[in-house]
Amino acid sequence: MYLRRDESKLRCRYVLFDLDGTLTESKEGITRSVQYALKKYNIFVENLDSLQKFIGPPLKDSFIQYYGFSEKQACGAIGYYRKYFVSRGMFQNKVYEGIEDLLKKLEKLKLNLMVATSKPTVFAEKILRHYGLYPYFSAVAGANLDGTRCTKGEVIEYILDKYNIGDLDRVVMVGDRKHDVLGASQNGIDCIGVTYGYGSAGELKNAGAAYIVHDVGELFTRIVSI
Structure with missing residues (x-):
């Protein structure tokens, strides 16, 4: 992967995308991966919608917050989660309509497109390759498998440092949950919140999103007008 030369006439040069709920x-x-992990602790959840809150934040934090797990239990649950996720859950997934067209158009504008996710990098890369999106991105960064660099703020900081991105006015984060907004804010960059994912407009607004858009077409217009 490599960074594109700064040939864009747009103010925004770097676009960091969340993965789940955004791409x-x-x-x-x-x-289903969370459901599988909870069953190992005799917790049976039939309504998958009730587990949607696990999408976005680090898994360990969610097991502790929502089910009262100890840190040791949460780490064990992550192991069970990954067992299901790697065998089945990773590809119980689909690209949002219009996303590939969006990436093509942004690529033509010579923007550097990057993925910043709390999902382990190795899983994010496999998903992007599976759905043919990997070539559009100059960088893919996520959590480490050992649980480090798991918050969105840490992932964004890693990208900015690794690629020596100092002009923060030319960087924007795109995500669907408050964790994306807060992680961007911690690093001094704006965030475009998207409501077609798993967070509400209220959640994004309360977290301090600089912009809120409701569909992929609107997202393109916002990126090129910043």
Whole structure:
């Protein structure tokens, strides 16, 4: 992967995309993986919608917050989660309509497109390759498998440092949950919140999103008008 030369006449040069709920509709795979992990602790959840809250934040934090797991239990649950996710859940997923066309148009404008996700990098790369999106991105960064660099703020910081991105006015984060907005804010960059994912307009607004858009077409217009 490599960064594109700064040939764009747009103010925005770097666009960081969240993965789940922004590029792909990953609810089924993630919630079924969580469901599988909870069963190992004799917690039976039939309504997958109730597990949607796991999409976005680090998994360990969610197991602790929503089910009262100890840190040791949460780490064990992540192991069970990954067992299901790798075998089935990873591809119980689909690309949102219009996303590939969006990436093509942004690529033609010579923008650097990057993925910043709380999902482990190795899984994010496999998903992007599976759905043919990988070539559009100059960088893909996520959590480490050992649980480090798991918050969105840490992932964004890693990207900015690794690629020596100092002009923060030319960077924008795109995501669907408050964690994307807060992670962007921690690093001094704006965030475009998208409501077609798993977070509401209210959640994004309260977190401080600089912009809120409701569909992929509107997202393109916003990026090129910043």
